[in-house]
Amino acid sequence: MTKKDFMNSLFRRSSALSATLLAFGISVGVVSPNAISQSALAQDSGTPASPSSAQGATTNFSDVGADYWAQPFIQALAARDxxxxxxxxxxxxxQPVQRAEFAAxxxxxFDQKPVRQLAEPGFKDVPPDYWATAAIEEVxxxxxxxxxxGGVFQPGQNITKLQAIVALANGLNLSSDRSLQNIISTSYLDAEAVPAYATGEVAAATQANMVVNYPNVRQLNPQQPLTRAEAAAHLYQAxxxxxxxxxxxxxxxxxxxxxxxANNVGQTTPTTQTPNTQTSNTTASNNLVAVxxxxxSFSTLTxxxxxxxxxxxxxxxGPFTVFAPTDEAFAALPKGTxxxxxxxxxxxxxxxxxxYHIAPGQQSAKELSAGELKTLADRPVNIQVDxxxxxxxxxxxxxxQPNIQASNGIIHAVNEVLLPPNLDLSQLQ
Structure with missing residues (x-):
């Protein structure tokens, strides 16, 4: 088989696998088959970068010794290709993992069922002949x-550990049945580094024994780039x-x-996923996003x-209370903002x-009281009641427009976009 035939076969095989997921990235230019990096090709095809170097499902790597901390995870996943x-x-x-690599x-x-469809023509920075196009569409x-x-995926951007954990929790439809703050604060010394919007996913993944921290099991380091070893560990646990x-x-x-x-050696291994009550309720057709x-009035916001x-x-x-700016509110922002x-x-x-527009818990108009209300941005809004x-x-x-009810919260339409204190819109890049 010629190199050209090999590449064409590779892209045909990748395209046939499309159907499912995405979450974090960076824009890159059009990549021609001849310019694909060895790293990218290795991740996408499951074969070595050169068809002449028949590495296949090699599980013994020269830079992963028997005493390397992630060796069991790496070896097991390599054996499964x-x-x-x-x-x-x-x-x-x-080596850090890029978004496209993690998608591959x-x-x-995983073999999860699609829950949504990527609108044509797809992401602006992922051309049809890009090595990971099928994987990106599927994830x-x-x-x-x-x-x-901006309609981009940013495939070449390094994915952080937090983003990888959130991606796995979302794709596997996990939810936590304990106090979110309790799970995170008792598990991690750097719990404050977990942003409010991701606490649910991080807590759920933690509860499912899917989070792996090296060298300190209590140090999450959520904003650090995910390494290939860490990716193997988290995927194995998933x-x-x-x-x-x-x-x-x-x-x-x-x-x-x-x-x-360490406290739960008998980790459960369910053969099927049984969504709990919270998950099944909040993914119903009348959740906050669906409503x-x-x-x-909320097309821009959604x-x-x-x-x-x-x-x-x-x-x-959920539940959440959402102060939703109308389309007119967004249109009233300074020109170009x-x-x-x-x-x-x-x-x-x-x-x-x-x-800054989302507060934990559900509060109807009658339940809102004057004073500060904490938001997911870790900065409070000021509620005034007349x-x-x-x-x-x-x-x-x-x-x-108050009290727009959803299955996992409530929406109050507002006529202005709320801006966090000290935010200077003129400094936008």
Whole structure:
């Protein structure tokens, strides 16, 4: 087989696998088959970068010794052809994982059903002939990962450990049945580094024994880039959760880095997933996102929630109280502001703004009281109540339509976009 025939066969095989997930990334240019990196090709095809170097399902890598902390995870997944090494026989366990690479790993590891469809023509920065196009489409459609504002996926951006954990929790439809703050604060020394919007997913993954921390099991380091070794560990534990692989034996050294495993050696391995009451209720057709989408006044808001990935939490978690700016409220922002907020370089600012509109718990108009109300942005909004005028205000915005009920919370429409204190929109890139 010629190199050209090999590449064409590879892309045909990848395209046939499309159907399911997405979540975090960076924009790259069009990649031609001849310019694909060895790292990318190894992850996408499950074969070595060169067809002449028949590495196949090699499980013994020269840079992963028997005493390497993640060796059991790496060896097990390599044997299942979920992860692969490089033509020179290395695995590069400390190398950061890019979003596209993680999508390819997820595609190989799981067989989840699609929960949504990627609109044509797909992500702007993922051309049809890109090596991971099929994997990216699948992880998006199965709910593991999403795009970022501006209709891009950012495939070349390193994925953080937090983003990987959130992706796995979302794709496997996990939810926590204990106090979120309690799970996180008792498990991690750096619990404050977990942003409010991700506490549900992190808590659920922790409870499912899917989080692996090396060298300190109590140090999450959520914002650090995910390494290839960490990716193998988390994927293996996710497969344990699904009952597709057996838990590591208690005498294996790697188990000391599995959060909660030391206190729960008999890790459960369910053969089927049984969604709990919270999950089944909040994913119903009348969840917060579905209700907002059906309201013509919130088209801009719902678009931004979906672009940032917050929509997934608002569909599966709760209850929440959402102060939802109308389309007119977004249109009233200074000229060009909304467009800037949707640029990838301003995604963190947009996330903070959106979370500033969401408060934990459900409070109807009658239940709202004057004073500060904590939001998911870790900054409170100021509620003013005028009983005589039957009017509620949030900061300087008026509630123009209260008590829009959803299955996992309540929406109050407001006539202005709420901006966190000290946020200077003129500084947007």
């Amino acid at each position: 979920i992860i692969t090494g490089f033509p020179n026989g290395t695995f590069r366990p400390e 790993m997820i595609q190989k590891a 998006y459609e199965t709910g593991f990962m999403g795009g970022v504002p 497969l344990v959760r699904l009952g597709q692989v057996k838990p590591l034996a208690s005498n294996v050294a790697a188990t000391q880095y599995i959060v909660g495993r 907002a989408t059906s309201n013509e 678009s931004l929630l979906k672009a940032t990935g917050l929509a997934e939490s608002l569909q599966k978690r 909304l467009q800037k907020l949707q640029q990838p370089e301003n995604s963190e600012v947009l996330m903070q703004i959106l979370m 009983p005589a005028g039957n009017q509620i205000s949030v900061n300087d915005a008026r509630v123009v």
